Amino acid sequence: MPRLKLTIAYVGTGFHGWQTQARKDKVVPTIQGIVEAQIARISGCPVHLHGAGRTDAGVHAEAQVAHVDVPEAKGDIDWQVALNTSLPPGIRIVEAVRAPDDFHAQHHAIRKTYDYRLWLSRRYTPPWLHPFVWACGPLDVARMDEAARFLVGTHDFASLRNAGTDVLSTVRTMLSITRRPSGPLPAEATCGRAVLTWRFEADGFLKQMVRNSMGLLVAVGRGKLAADDIPAILAAGDRRRAPATAPAHGLTLKRVWYA
Amino acid sequence: MPRLKLTIAYVGTGFHGWQTQARKDKVVPTIQGIVEAQIARISGCPVHLHGAGRTDAGVHAEAQVAHVDVPEAKGDIDWQVALNTSLPPGIRIVEAVRAPDDFHAQHHAIRKTYDYRLWLSRRYTPPWLHPFVWACGPLDVARMDEAARFLVGTHDFASLRNAGTDVLSTVRTMLSITRRPSGPLPAEATCGRAVLTWRFEADGFLKQMVRNSMGLLVAVGRGKLAADDIPAILAAGDRRRAPATAPAHGLTLKRVWYA
Numbered sequence: 288m289p290r291l292k293l294t295i296a297y298v299g300t301g302f303h304g305w306q307t308q309a310r311k312d313k314v315v316p317t318i319q320g321i322v323e324a325q326i327a328r329i330s331g332c333p334v335h336l337h338g339a340g341r342t343d344a345g346v347h348a349e350a351q352v353a354h355v356d357v358p359e360a361k362g363d364i365d366w367q368v369a370l371n372t373s374l375p376p377g378i379r380i381v382e383a384v385r386a387p388d389d390f391h392a393q394h395h396a397i398r399k400t401y402d403y404r405l406w407l408s409r410r411y412t413p414p415w416l417h418p419f420v421w422a423c424g425p426l427d428v429a430r431m432d433e434a435a436r437f438l439v440g441t442h443d444f445a446s447l448r449n450a451g452t453d454v455l456s457t458v459r460t461m462l463s464i465t466r467r468p469s470g471p472l473p474a475e476a477t478c479g480r481a482v483l484t485w486r487f488e489a490d491g492f493l494k495q496m497v498r499n500s501m502g503l504l505v506a507v508g509r510g511k512l513a514a515d516d517i518p519a520i521l522a523a524g525d526r527r528r529a530p531a532t533a534p535a536h537g538l539t540l541k542r543v544w545y546a
Numbered sequence: 547m548p549r550l551k552l553t554i555a556y557v558g559t560g561f562h563g564w565q566t567q568a569r570k571d572k573v574v575p576t577i578q579g580i581v582e583a584q585i586a587r588i589s590g591c592p593v594h595l596h597g598a599g600r601t602d603a604g605v606h607a608e609a610q611v612a613h614v615d616v617p618e619a620k621g622d623i624d625w626q627v628a629l630n631t632s633l634p635p636g637i638r639i640v641e642a643v644r645a646p647d648d649f650h651a652q653h654h655a656i657r658k659t660y661d662y663r664l665w666l667s668r669r670y671t672p673p674w675l676h677p678f679v680w681a682c683g684p685l686d687v688a689r690m691d692e693a694a695r696f697l698v699g700t701h702d703f704a705s706l707r708n709a710g711t712d713v714l715s716t717v718r719t720m721l722s723i724t725r726r727p728s729g730p731l732p733a734e735a736t737c738g739r740a741v742l743t744w745r746f747e748a749d750g751f752l753k754q755m756v757r758n759s760m761g762l763l764v765a766v767g768r769g770k771l772a773a774d775d776i777p778a779i780l781a782a783g784d785r786r787r788a789p790a791t792a793p794a795h796g797l798t799l800k801r802v803w804y805a
Contacts, residue, residue, distance in 0.1 A: 296672060297673055347674070367670070376671065376673060379672065379673050380670065411626070411630050411638045411640070412635065412638070413638065414556055414635060414636045414638050415606070417635040419674070
């Protein structure tokens with residue numbers, strides 16, 4: 288069975304996240320479920336699509352990565368074209384290539400990059416931006432920069448992890464947190480300065496760790512916490528000590544890195 | 547009854563165009579219908595919202611203009627805030643101001659500007675761009691520039707008008723047709739060069755005149771027509787002589803001009 292490595296872009300709006308959900312009463316549209324169904328249809332047999340990680344409902348991806356084994360006879364077809372013909376326009380195959388038989392989209396990932404977009408204006412959010420930003424209003428960005436420095440490095444991120452997955456360790460290395468005044472988003476010409484894109488890179492992220500990190504930085508930017516409260520929050524190892532999770536729809540999985 | 551001038555932005559996806567549609571079997575979500583209902587709710591009485599013009603289902607607006615008369619007691623409330631609180635996020639009030647009692651959004655408009663966005667790549671359309679571009683593939687843009695010159699000026703545009711509205715004359719003045727290599731759209735950083743935005747300005751547009759003009763220019767860009775076929779197509783005064791209408795979702799009403 289040839290193994291394929293797929294790179295997948297999607298707008299999370301309208302889907303129930305990445306992961307297939309088994310519900311007895313109805314079929315829930317998820318990215319994994321929809322792509323898997325199309326690969327199975329073309330393959331003529333059931334397949335299993337392994338993603339590099341789950342994304343929550345409403346989260347977008349520019350380059351999610353997944354692997355799948357397809358029948359020998361289907362190994363050399365143009366999977367990008369075949370899938371893009373049948374997938375909904377909100378999901379696109381950016382690349383489909385043959386991968387080594389032992390390639391594993393999740394286990395072999397060494398780093399991930401996420402972007403989180405904030406809308407800083409007090410004015411209305413332009414309708415074309417709405418699905419891609421958290422409209423959090425004005426923030427003290429200098430304070431957020433100061434706070435971000437406390438999150439970079441190797442820490443136990445238990446305080447920034449939501450429950451629901453089993454992991455052996457809650458220690459991760461946040462490689463960098465950077466920001467740009469505006470992201471690659473709609474209507475930059477008219478309102479670019481009000482979009483602030485935060486980029487998070489880590490060797491791995493716990494469940495909702497980016498959204499919880501963003502929620503923490505925004506709380507600092509609003510003056511509800513001081514930057515130097517952060518070490519104590521991390522040290523507590525208690526989710527209840529950190530502020531609320533930032534909304535899903537501001538988040539985009541930008542890249543999954545392999546060695 | 548104080549008159550308000552509203553400037554309205556919307557993403558056309560998911561709405562059945564601007565104009566309220568009377569159907570006996572069900573309520574059809576239109577921009578006019580939804581905004582009118584919210585103004586009526588706040589006013590406590592029925593109102594009528596007059597738009598500068600209709601936009602088709604799927605067409606977007608950065609600045610549609612409309613006028614409405616509201617009860618005296620409601621003249622001075624902050625209509626922008628009041629409406630944005632209750633409207634769906636796909637529709638936003640950009641501005642709400644008191645207007646002279648005789649201001650008429652449609653009759654007093656002296657010029658309109660529309661943008662039409664093309665996606666020129668043979669590759670897949672990024673999912674966040676899909677609702678905003680016509681993915682027409684590679685085009686000979688120099689030929690389109692040549693063709694556009696034949697549309698600028700005062701002409702009978704009957705060949706580029708779809709049936710369905712009564713107008714006294716099909717003569718209009720196309721003030722300019724210009725293009726920019728990329729528009730204010732999602733993911734410019736990664737794919738900007740593949741977006742080509744055409745801007746059409748006229749003293750008024752007939753029904754689907756921008757979409758038919760774009761369809762004509764794309765036919766020239768694909769080599770199906772020569773630029774100098776255009777004078778004969780216009781002279782024929784016959785819609786059947788011109789190519790098919792370009793898809794609605796590439797079109798955005800950019801601005802309505804008043805004296």
